[in-house]
Amino acid sequence: MCPSYSIAIHGDGTAIFTGKAFTDVRGEHHFRVSSAGLAALEDSIRSKNLWLTATSYGPPPIDGQATFLTLAMGTRQHRITHDEEQPDVPMAIRRFEQEVMAVVHADEWIALTPRIVEQLRVDGFAFQSREGTELLERAIASIRDSDEQAMLDLMALGVPLNAGMMDLARKHGRTRIVAALHERGISGDAGSTEEH
Known part of the structure; x- marks a missing residue:
């Protein structure tokens, strides 16, 4: 680890x-x-x-x-x-x-923060891609102190969302992320809603 x-x-x-x-x-x-x-x-x-x-x-x-x-x-x-x-x-x-x-x-690169999300944006990172999804999934599941605001920033930048993120957010006690995913229609393992 x-x-x-x-x-x-x-x-x-x-x-x-x-x-x-x-x-x-x-x-x-x-x-x-x-x-x-x-x-x-x-x-x-x-x-x-x-x-x-x-x-x-x-x-x-x-x-x-x-x-x-x-x-x-x-x-x-x-x-x-x-x-x-x-x-x-x-x-x-x-x-x-x-x-x-x-x-x-x-x-902040190890445990994502808003500063690094902004750095990635400036550098032209493809947020609306599989890499963007994987970045958000890793941040949600991180055992380190990843910043929930950074995760919300990723969502605002159009990272494709999936039901697995809701399961991860619940498992890791990320209540702000659970709420944000719910607002976007992501329901977790019971459903397969996906937003692009």
């Missing part, structure tokens, strides 16, 4: 989030980070001397608990590998990873 994803941030401010498994948003999505956020990360790499850290900490990571951090500047590259549970990972590395997560709002 551990989220599997990658984040790439380039020197020109372009960034890519790629959701692989156990994230609300899946696939590759391009966006930009602020110049202030980018500058802060560059300063952090220098101040924490990350170029001088070891390349691995502890035994080889167990699948699903691994973190791979790659720094690259020109032809210079430094890759750091560690298990999330490994206690001897320097605090500087952990703090930098948290800084990266904050700059790209990674938690």
Whole structure:
């Protein structure tokens, strides 16, 4: 159940989030980070001397608990590998990873928020598609704190709805989503009403 994803941030401010498994948003999505956020990360790499850290900490990571951090500047590259549970990972590395997560709002790609729905809209995401339906289904069923307003925003953007969503919303106690689906004529497993 551990989220599997990658984040790439380039020197020109372009960034890519790629959701692989156990994230609300899946696939590759391009966006930009602020110049202030980018500058802060560059300063952090220098101040924490990350170029001088070891390349691995502890035994080889167990699948699903691994973190791979790659720094690259020109032809210079430094890759750091560690298990999330490994206690001897320097605090500087952990703090930098948290800084990266904050700059790209990674938690919001993992557990959907209105900010990410808006980012997807700006980027031309095809909400009225099977991908849109799957995104909403994952958000409704998420064990993480996905934002119900984000789900309502998806509905407003024309995500195709289905009876399974009502069942998921009831199962996960998403009362606002149950009400919104009911308003749109979605009844759950007893019926097969679908709105496009």
